[in-house]
Amino acid sequence: MFEKFKQLNHFTQLRIIEALIFASEEPISVESIKNLLTSLNIFEYDFQTFNSTEAEPEIDLSDEPNKYITKLIELVNNDYDKNDRPFRIVEVAGGYTFATNEKYGRIVSLLPIFKNKKKLTKPQLETLSIIAYNQPITKPEIEKIRGVNSGEIVNSLLEKNLISIVGRRDSLGRPLLYGTTKEFLKLFGLNSLDDLPKLNEIRNIIDERNKPNLIEIKIDFDDTKNQELDSQIDS
Amino acid sequence: MYKIVLPNFEGPLDLLLYFIKRDEINIYDIPIARITEEFLNYIKLMQINDIEVTSEFILMASLLMQIKAQMLLPKNQNTSETQIEDPRKALVEQLIEYQIFKEISESLKNKIELHNHLFYRGIYESNIKEISDKYKSFKQLTTWDLIKTYYEVINRNKNIEIQEVKINPLKIEEEIEKIKSIVNKEGQINFNSLLAGKEKPLIVVAFIAVLELVKQKQIFAFQNEYGSEIIIFSTSFINQN
Numbered sequence: 001m002f003e004k005f006k007q008l009n010h011f012t013q014l015r016i017i018e019a020l021i022f023a024s025e026e027p028i029s030v031e032s033i034k035n036l037l038t039s040l041n042i043f044e045y046d047f048q049t050f051n052s053t054e055a056e057p058e059i060d061l062s063d064e065p066n067k068y069i070t071k072l073i074e075l076v077n078n079d080y081d082k083n084d085r086p087f088r089i090v091e092v093a094g095g096y097t098f099a100t101n102e103k104y105g106r107i108v109s110l111l112p113i114f115k116n117k118k119k120l121t122k123p124q125l126e127t128l129s130i131i132a133y134n135q136p137i138t139k140p141e142i143e144k145i146r147g148v149n150s151g152e153i154v155n156s157l158l159e160k161n162l163i164s165i166v167g168r169r170d171s172l173g174r175p176l177l178y179g180t181t182k183e184f185l186k187l188f189g190l191n192s193l194d195d196l197p198k199l200n201e202i203r204n205i206i207d208e209r210n211k212p213n214l215i216e217i218k219i220d221f222d223d224t225k226n227q228e229l230d231s232q233i234d235s
Numbered sequence: 236m237y238k239i240v241l242p243n244f245e246g247p248l249d250l251l252l253y254f255i256k257r258d259e260i261n262i263y264d265i266p267i268a269r270i271t272e273e274f275l276n277y278i279k280l281m282q283i284n285d286i287e288v289t290s291e292f293i294l295m296a297s298l299l300m301q302i303k304a305q306m307l308l309p310k311n312q313n314t315s316e317t318q319i320e321d322p323r324k325a326l327v328e329q330l331i332e333y334q335i336f337k338e339i340s341e342s343l344k345n346k347i348e349l350h351n352h353l354f355y356r357g358i359y360e361s362n363i364k365e366i367s368d369k370y371k372s373f374k375q376l377t378t379w380d381l382i383k384t385y386y387e388v389i390n391r392n393k394n395i396e397i398q399e400v401k402i403n404p405l406k407i408e409e410e411i412e413k414i415k416s417i418v419n420k421e422g423q424i425n426f427n428s429l430l431a432g433k434e435k436p437l438i439v440v441a442f443i444a445v446l447e448l449v450k451q452k453q454i455f456a457f458q459n460e461y462g463s464e465i466i467i468f469s470t471s472f473i474n475q476n
């Protein structure tokens with residue numbers, strides 16, 4: 001029962017959430033945390049009460065389980081920020097996971113093993129964005145949009161684990177279908193594909209940019225010459 | 236072979252968009268003749284610089300020329316104007332589609348930079364192996380590694396079947412002498428009877444021997460028609476008759 005979990009010492013609640021997220025290889029969803037906490041009989045476990053000089057954090061017990069868990073995560077993060085920890089819990093790819101924060105993460109990016117991990121070439125980015133918006137998509141369809149052979153690029157993205165083969169199209173030749181992976185979401189710090197910029201918005205920007213340049217005509221209303229001109233025309 | 240990618244252009248569509256942007260061309264009203272000329276000039280430039288002109292560029296060049304030709308054709312008076320589709324329409328649509336994804340990839344690039352600090356915690360089992368393999372140096376190797384490698388090599392060769400190759404000591408000279416004596420004795424002989432019952436290597440040797448004898452003009456080979464029996468005569472036999 002989830003209600004039993006709520007009855008625990010608030011510090012203990014925070015530590016349990018923290019432990020679950022810490023130990024998960026992939027981002028763990030609020031749903032999974034909730035299911036686990038609901039299914040186990042929490043009082044079978046002996047949590048020694050943590051003696052803190054600080055007061056127990058205030059938690060609104062009336063919240064729905066999902067919102068309740070999200071709030072606990074927020075409190076854990078508050079703790080980290082307060083103590084200048086170099087990491088916090090972030091929401092990405094449909095779940096929660098630990099990640100370095102803005103202040104200290106840039107130092108990590110200097111490590112040789114991470115240096116090239118986040119670098120993508122122009123054609124790789126192009127191909128990736130086409131796949132992200134049109135998935136599942138076949139290689140010929142990608143090539144039709146880019147106007148160039150894209151086999152090598154697709155393979156390099158497969159190697160980087162940013163895309164994967166998601167199936168085959170039921171058409172002539174049964175071509176392979178490609179889609180983006182969780183790694184893709186993590187690289188761009190996205191929670192889901194819905195967080196990508198909207199295609200229609202981009203289309204509007206492009207349409208606006210493609211509009212032929214109209215000659216700008218400036219009319220200065222205070223100009224007395226205009227009035228003179230008018231009177232001349234009138235007469 | 237070197238593969239040179241021009242820094243600015245990812246392909247023909249990219250190149251066309253460059254022209255359009257540079258000359259502030261209205262994308263919905265592309266001056267096809269001018270653009271086609273520019274495009275062809277660029278291809279020439281690529282060829283001069285020994286840059287491989289990929290099939291995509293050739294395809295685009297032919298498409299541009301096709302559109303140009305279509306636009307030169309007089310419009311049929313009988314069809315109303317709304318029925319005539321602008322021959323540039325499909326190309327323009329493709330260009331805009333490409334513009335959209337170029338724009339998106341630009342915004343994705345910014346997103347990567349924005350999240351440059353994000354390094355996730357995870358159990359990187361595969362990564363650990365990758366990294367350790369890459370950074371392994373000789374210093375870290377032990378005697379055990381040596382023994383292990385030795386056993387691997389030994390076991391690898393264990394299952395390989397060794398095949399003996401028999402060498403037939405065949406001599407063309409011997410075969411020549413043999414054929415010569417047969418032909419001289421019989422006067423004439425069918426080529427096929429020379430080969431009868433022989434194994435492949437022997438057939439080859441016999442054939443070479445016959446060719447050599449023909450070359451030396453010790454025998455003549457005749458054939459009545461294509462595919463029929465080849466008959467071998469001894470030269471002395473011919474001379475006698």
